[in-house]
Amino acid sequence: MLAFNDLADFPHAEIGSLLKLAARLEREPEPRALEGKVLSLLFLNPSLRTLASFQAAMVRLGGGSFVISPEMSIHGLESRSGIVMDGVAAEHIREAVPVIASYGDAIGIRAFAERLNLDDDLADRRFAELAALADKPTINMESAINHPCQSLADWKTMDELAIPSTGGRFVLSWAYHPKALPLAVPAATVHMAAMRGMDVVVLRPPGFELPDAVMDKARAAAEASGGRVSETEDRREAMEGAHVIYAKSWSSTRHYTDRLADQALREELTGWCVDEPWFDNAREDCRFMHCLPVRRGVVVADRILDGPRSVVIREAQNRMLVQMAVLYRMLKG
């Protein structure tokens, strides 16, 4: 495996095979599988789960990793082309990334959206530029528009809970959050659920529609898998018979680069906090999913997060397990 940058790069069967491998490695540990192997971890944005789970995954397979992150004094990394570097940044990604990649056998890269331009972010230009500078296999640890490790963990979580793929109803719901968050998780999630063959509904208030490029990619995946993708702002309609609600806040795509307009719009939407009444017409065992971190009392009520519907901890635990499978496939001779 030369890259794990996007679930869409893999046929459906390959996803199944990765999930089987993850289960096998949990059942039958292989603590020497990757001895002497190194994973480079480059974080241009903060992390908790990704940081911890990738390091743990490498140790469990007998290898190791190192972390380069923005909290370290790495002089600042410049990324513009043709620039005269007489300011603060003392190093350019054109040197930093190939070097960091060269010390490992694979490299994980986290680079959130720059939010200067929606088209650039939808095309994932920043991540693509960084990945192209590494001549080692790359793993997308969350980019402007993708988060395949989270999606693979979520897929595994639904399999374990026996949530049906064909016929399973998956609601991706916008939720309130005081900040305008990136599109990576909603974009990856709607595609993943569609690729899994589910009946996917995107529930969001006006102004928070997912971009056409995101919806089109999900619809193409649904077509191939026998799934379905629709969108609505009507909560009752969306939740009807739902097996899962996956909550996530994201930016207004109508005001993507205009924080003030986004703010004005979202301030009216504090009622979008998932709580028990949302589940009125869902299936009785309807699950609550979220990629974490989650703001209690803002995105979701405590009683949901602490109750039997919530599978958020399991999703996070599965991050390590699916990443072990990806690393094993990528690095085991």
Next chain:
Amino acid sequence: MLAFNDLADFPHAEIGSLLKLAARLEREPEPRALEGKVLSLLFLNPSLRTLASFQAAMVRLGGGSFVISPEMSIHGLESRSGIVMDGVAAEHIREAVPVIASYGDAIGIRAFAERLNLDDDLADRRFAELAALADKPTINMESAINHPCQSLADWKTMDELAIPSTGGRFVLSWAYHPKALPLAVPAATVHMAAMRGMDVVVLRPPGFELPDAVMDKARAAAEASGGRVSETEDRREAMEGAHVIYAKSWSSTRHYTDRLADQALREELTGWCVDEPWFDNAREDCRFMHCLPVRRGVVVADRILDGPRSVVIREAQNRMLVQMAVLYRMLKG
């Protein structure tokens, strides 16, 4: 071993067995004992020795670890119940701790006193709350009122130096420090020395008495071990025939939550800097112990720290060795 949170949880013989194991692992390394095993390290407060020694310990046993610490941008961790998280903190300990714990086979947790309320700190409520959220074996890497890894290292240090347990005189002395420091080390230390069966004297100025709960716990340990615990503000009386003086600064327990009152009291006490005259009526080979970091010229004079009495480096070195024994006992199948 399901937890290493408090020396008091272990019978005397089990401490001896851990110390024997530490010595054996130093003599006969087992660099594959914990292959594929992961230790999660959660630091809610800064660290040097603990951070380094736990990471080194895991490597020496063939496993590995990862660190989550407050210096990283982990969004800030909220710990209050029922809170609406619309402020800075983007994640709650109720999600963060179970997830971090799930990536490891055991979890070390450091969480100093919050100093909002002496009773809460004496009951170690913050640490207990964090530990309860992890469904893996826990290690106390210093809590509001305990520091069992330091105590076990100190015990080993005294054994190596052939400082008698029965009949050995151990003076825990308050020392000056510009800041009001936590009670964890003095509380753990007085208990450890009492449990070791020593003749323990707590030497402290008025206003810096250790809380009843701390003294009672130490006295109970002394009773079981044949030791003795007393307290005084008279230096000559305390040091009479002493084998060891263990210096440490701590907060005024009379003004535990009132920094200004504490400050006013301690400002008069800059003379509590351990120096050669303190040893006048101690045993000639009386040792100087301290958990580090230590402020030279403030807590203790250079000539003591650099002279033959000091065993502070050895105490710190023993941190890694005893932690290897704890980890081995906890994680080796």
Next chain:
Amino acid sequence: MLAFNDLADFPHAEIGSLLKLAARLEREPEPRALEGKVLSLLFLNPSLRTLASFQAAMVRLGGGSFVISPEMSIHGLESRSGIVMDGVAAEHIREAVPVIASYGDAIGIRAFAERLNLDDDLADRRFAELAALADKPTINMESAINHPCQSLADWKTMDELAIPSTGGRFVLSWAYHPKALPLAVPAATVHMAAMRGMDVVVLRPPGFELPDAVMDKARAAAEASGGRVSETEDRREAMEGAHVIYAKSWSSTRHYTDRLADQALREELTGWCVDEPWFDNAREDCRFMHCLPVRRGVVVADRILDGPRSVVIREAQNRMLVQMAVLYRMLKG
């Protein structure tokens, strides 16, 4: 090997043997060679390549490492003697360094010049003081006046490119940079190239002469190896028939502790940015070297860095490989 602090400590043949070992370990990995071994990494200054490459090197040999760095809250480290520590720093290097060293089997130390006094920096007093506190083998990860790991990597890079030792012309050129940078890399580099037996020319504007101590050490190495060392401010003269130009900015040694005077001097020198015209009378295949990080458009033009002359990525990659050889020689029983 008890220390790797200075290339000058090793006979020429030993350098050759280390480079052979580096090549062998790349060709035939030994992922269990250092199992259970720990490298302590103490960074008193920032790092990217060194931080990453040492961690990766230990994993590739089956061991591990831990990092203590200034970005962590390590309370601040005091280094003055006889000081009363009632300020910010809560720990002295006299305790911190022996403890950190004790957790590892070797210790890497990075400590840049303090720039209080040129003689102290030329004598590398700060590094020597730190290294003397560790009773484990030490590795110089860049000190006030040395950077032997970089030099060894550069030597390997030139060997791989078949750049002649005897008769190879090596130009170490000052370059513009907005800040007054340390002397470590130029000092180490001129010595390394001289020790390799090359015809070394130091090209620098008036005011940026390398100190006599640096030039004398290089000349002594040249004498032993059959090389030659000269200096000039005439670019054409320097570049005549050059095999390599190694660019690096450094402080004015005429104004070493006077930043304003240095600034005034260097402001006139923005033309010292390596570009294609510099190579007019060099060998056609003349290479461009730099230790990184490098400021594009300031120290060197993009077209050089992105063109076929540049070997800067290879130099950085070789850091890990030569450090593996050093660690292997130092730690393998």
